[in-house]
Every structure is written in C-alpha cells, then in structure tokens.
Amino acid sequence: MALNYVWVSFFLIAFVVAVIRFVILGDTEIFSLMVQSTFDMAKTSVEIAIYLIGVISLWQGIMKVGESGGAIRILTRIVSPFFSKLFPEVPKDHPAVGAMMMNFSANMLGLDNAATPLGLKAMNELQEINPKKEEASNAMIMFIVLNTSGLTVVPVSVMAIRAAQGAVNPADIFLPILLATYFASLGGLIAVSIKQRINLFQPVILAWLGGITAMISLALYYLSGLDQESTAIVGSVVGNSIILTIIVGFFGLAVWRKINVYETFIEGAKEGFNVSVKIIPYLVAMLVGIGLLRVSGTLDFIVEMIGAFFSLFLEDTRFVDALPTALMKPLSGSGARGMMIEQIDNFGVDSFVGRLASVFQGSTETTFYTLAVYFGSISVSRTRYALGAGLFADLCGIVAAIVIAYVFFG
Numbered sequence: 001m002a003l004n005y006v007w008v009s010f011f012l013i014a015f016v017v018a019v020i021r022f023v024i025l026g027d028t029e030i031f032s033l034m035v036q037s038t039f040d041m042a043k044t045s046v047e048i049a050i051y052l053i054g055v056i057s058l059w060q061g062i063m064k065v066g067e068s069g070g071a072i073r074i075l076t077r078i079v080s081p082f083f084s085k086l087f088p089e090v091p092k093d094h095p096a097v098g099a100m101m102m103n104f105s106a107n108m109l110g111l112d113n114a115a116t117p118l119g120l121k122a123m124n125e126l127q128e129i130n131p132k133k134e135e136a137s138n139a140m141i142m143f144i145v146l147n148t149s150g151l152t153v154v155p156v157s158v159m160a161i162r163a164a165q166g167a168v169n170p171a172d173i174f175l176p177i178l179l180a181t182y183f184a185s186l187g188g189l190i191a192v193s194i195k196q197r198i199n200l201f202q203p204v205i206l207a208w209l210g211g212i213t214a215m216i217s218l219a220l221y222y223l224s225g226l227d228q229e230s231t232a233i234v235g236s237v238v239g240n241s242i243i244l245t246i247i248v249g250f251f252g253l254a255v256w257r258k259i260n261v262y263e264t265f266i267e268g269a270k271e272g273f274n275v276s277v278k279i280i281p282y283l284v285a286m287l288v289g290i291g292l293l294r295v296s297g298t299l300d301f302i303v304e305m306i307g308a309f310f311s312l313f314l315e316d317t318r319f320v321d322a323l324p325t326a327l328m329k330p331l332s333g334s335g336a337r338g339m340m341i342e343q344i345d346n347f348g349v350d351s352f353v354g355r356l357a358s359v360f361q362g363s364t365e366t367t368f369y370t371l372a373v374y375f376g377s378i379s380v381s382r383t384r385y386a387l388g389a390g391l392f393a394d395l396c397g398i399v400a401a402i403v404i405a406y407v408f409f410g
Contacts, residue, residue: 303323
C-alpha cells in the first residue's frame, strides 16, 4: 500500500511543481517536456526489460541446472544456520536460501548483471512458501531490504567512471563506499529485525556478522596495499572468476549426477522469459513516475530546500551539492550515474563534492526500481513496510557516506 501512495504522489507532486513553474516562472515548455518524458521513460522501461530477458533467462537456466544437480542444496546447507535465524519462516535446505546467498555474493562483488536474476529467482522461491500470494512475506521484506542496502566490497563501476574522468586515484573511494554500505546494511537489518521481532544477539547471528566483518577487514587490508589499477583488476578478476566457477561447478556436478544439462537449462530459461515479460508493466509504472519528478524540477527544489535548512546551523554545507546523486539513486541507477558525472564535471573529479557523489553512487541502491522489479516478477501488490525499511537503509547509507567523506576527504 505504501508503494501505491508513493507512486501516485510522484505524479501529483510533479504536476503541482510544473503548474507553479508555468504560473510563476512562465515556463511554457514544462508540460510538453513532462509529456515527452512519459513516452521516453516508457520506451526506456521496455529497453531495460528486453535486456533483462536475456540475462534473466540465462541465470534462471543456470539456477535450474544447479537445483537439479544438487549444487544449490550444498550451498544452502552451508548458510542455513545463519539464514534460519534471519528468515525463520523459510524451511531449512529450501532452494530460496541458496538463491539469496548467491544474490548477496554477486552484489558484494559488484556483479549487477548476475545479482538481479539471482534475486528474482530467490523471490520466486520465497513466493512458493508465501501463504498470502498478493502480500509480501516477512522473508521477502528482509531479503529486499538487505538487497537494497547494497553491501559492496569492490565498487568496480564507480572506480572505472572516476578513472575515465581523470581522477588521480580512482580507487580512493572504495573504502568509504564499503564502510557506508556496511552501515546501510546494518541499519536495514536492525530496522527489519525490530519490526519482525528477530533477536540479533543470538550466538549464530553474532558469529556470522563477526565473520563477515572480519572478511571485509581482511579484504580492506589487502586492497589498501594496492594501487588503483591493481585494485580494479583484482576486483574484476575475483568477481568474474567466482561467477564462472559457479557456472562450471553447477554444470559439472549436474553431469556427474547424469542430469541432461541442456534440457534442464532450456527449461529454466523458459521460466526466466516468463518472469521478464511479467516485469514490464511494473517497470513502466515506476520509471514514468520517476521521470516526471526529474523533469519537473522537483528533485532540484528538494536539494535547494535541504541546503537552505542546513545553512541555518552549519557553516560547511558542501555535502548538499552532492545530494542530487543520493536522492536520485533510490529512484534510478542510470539517473544517479548521470548526476554523479555531472557533479564531477562541475566541481572536479577529485573535489570533495566529486568524491562524495561517487561514494553516494556506490553506497546506496535503486530501492524503488528493485521493489518494482522484484515484487512485480511475482505479482505482489501489497509490499507492507518494505519500502519504508529500504529507504531507512538508504538513509543510513547516505548519512554514513557524508560523515565518512568528511573523515577521509575533509
């Protein structure tokens, strides 16, 4: 229900702002620009869906092979002690556990192309055990919020953009991004756990969180000793080699167990095609609303109001200039990327604003897009508190990014 109100408010707010611009500023083009935006974003939605058809079909096929060959079952047993505490309503050894784990791993390695279809597979598995098919279950909400918090170990794409823009050290933002995403994930986990009355002080949960923290610390220690080029290479090699190892491992185990890999893959790919088509209406709805907000100037107005507010009691408000990226990221990943590049061009790639915008780009997730795609793939219309918890995780990441940027970049 919350998503419904938010989506409708996009249109209403955008229209009110457009009317104000027309009446007060005499902007005679605003209405035509907004109408054109609806067509452009509708086209963009289908283009994204077409791209996703291939990727989702591929990974649904791979996951089907993994299930039939028993690889998913092995992975599930490894993480089931931890996941059974965070997802108490999901049965042990359920295929959803393996899909969720692989989705989280792909997100941590910055492999967006693999993370989305794995996440959709997890949502489909969770829907099978959901007693209320049109309403988000507790497990779905926990998964979505942890997914949108976007814990990232090596932000390869952000470093690549900074390198292309001429940064002296493109990798100088990888540690701030990791720390900001960690706080975002922790904030989201705590928020959902309070809502679902999950005790985070259980020994198993503390042991796993401690282990994850230790692994992140070791990765940081190793990567901090490398130059920017080596850091980007290591991130790319590690991430992509893990993905290829998973594919080969799934296929190899299936062959060893005498499964017809090709037919099984085709069967899973067909399921992926159906999922991709089902997403299109949800993408159109969300992206058109987001496009109207952007074209109407609503986001610019919000940033100006935030700047005026903080200037009342803060001398240093440089962070406000980077906020458009932070505000756009939950709405649109490509829009936020454009905002980041624009701020880098205006203020400099190695300026405080340029670096903070880069941290924002890597430390928050496309919450509205993710909710639209993930819940749309299983036709869930009542998302309960998923949006609020996801945005809270984003807020934790944004606040952490600002504080950490001042610590690292002054």
